[in-house]
Amino acid sequence: MTGLRVVPTWRHGQERLYVCRTDGRNIAWYDREAARVNLLSDESRDDVLEALGPFLTGPVAVGPPPVPTPAELARLTLHPDDDLAPNRPGEALQIALDRDPGPAHRLRPDPRRRALLAEQTVGDALDRLDGAGWHALHSVPLPGGDRVHHLALGPGGLFAVHTLYARKQRVTVADPMVALGRHEPHPLLRRVRADADRASYALTAEVRPLLALVEPSEVRVTAPLREVRVVAGAELGDLARLGGVLKPADVEALHAMARDRNTWSRV
Structure with missing residues (x-):
């Protein structure tokens, strides 16, 4: 898998780094606070870790997300072009x-x-x-x-x-x-x-x-x-x-x- 990009976001004051395919779909995210990389598919493990390499700060756990909520799943399947959350005021x-x-x-x-x-x-x-x-x-x-x-x-x-x-x-x-x-x-x-x-x-x-x-x-x-x-x-x-x-x-x-x-x- 090639062309992965890392998109930083903030949620409740904590930074998360989402890993996206070229079509904008998220396949993983790195939670700095929890020191964990959450994978939606284990097949992409190596590519995800390579993309996140410059951002990892110490040892991290890697695995599937711990029972994502429906809201989190909706966020993961939302195309970046359709996501209004990054809009600035005005x-x-x-x-x-x-x-x-x-x-x-x-x-x-x-x-x-x-x-x-x-x-x-x-x-x-x-x-x-x-x-x-x-x-x-x-x-x-x-x-x-x-x-x-x-x-x-x-x-x-x-x-x-x-x-x-x-x-x-x-x-x-x-x-x-x-x-x-x-x-x-x-x-x-x-x-x-x-x-x-x-x-x-x-x-x-x-x-x-x-x-x-x-x-x-x-x-x-x-x-x-x-x-x-x-x-x-x-x-x-x-x-x-x-x-x-x-x-x-x-x-x-x-x-x-x-x-x-x-x-x-x-x-």
């Missing part, structure tokens, strides 16, 4: 800006860059919840060119997170309208709820809508909100205190489903 905006940076002489900042900063700020905050049993996916594509900015999955449930750059501005929320400073209000909460509804349909599980405001000077909510949560970006860490909704195995299974690009093609 992935879609970053790609758009790389392709078309816009004129350098703009008098006003490109609004896409502010939106990107907001998604990166919120995405980083969600990624920091990993140690508390949460997963975050970023720039989840939806049919028609739409996307969910972030999907958070953890013991406290599922959240479709929409970000809004609001630095040093007062935000007024009058469901479904959201206004920044003196700008005209827009029915943004309809979009936030619609994204959550589409995610619920794709995952066949309840996904709650959440609007994350980045660095607002003040947030004023004029009436009780229906279903949706509105938080400042700095408050996203409070999600770690939520629990009692999903068991760890359910979180892993839903994460395995959500990271598959094909899951979202029917919504």
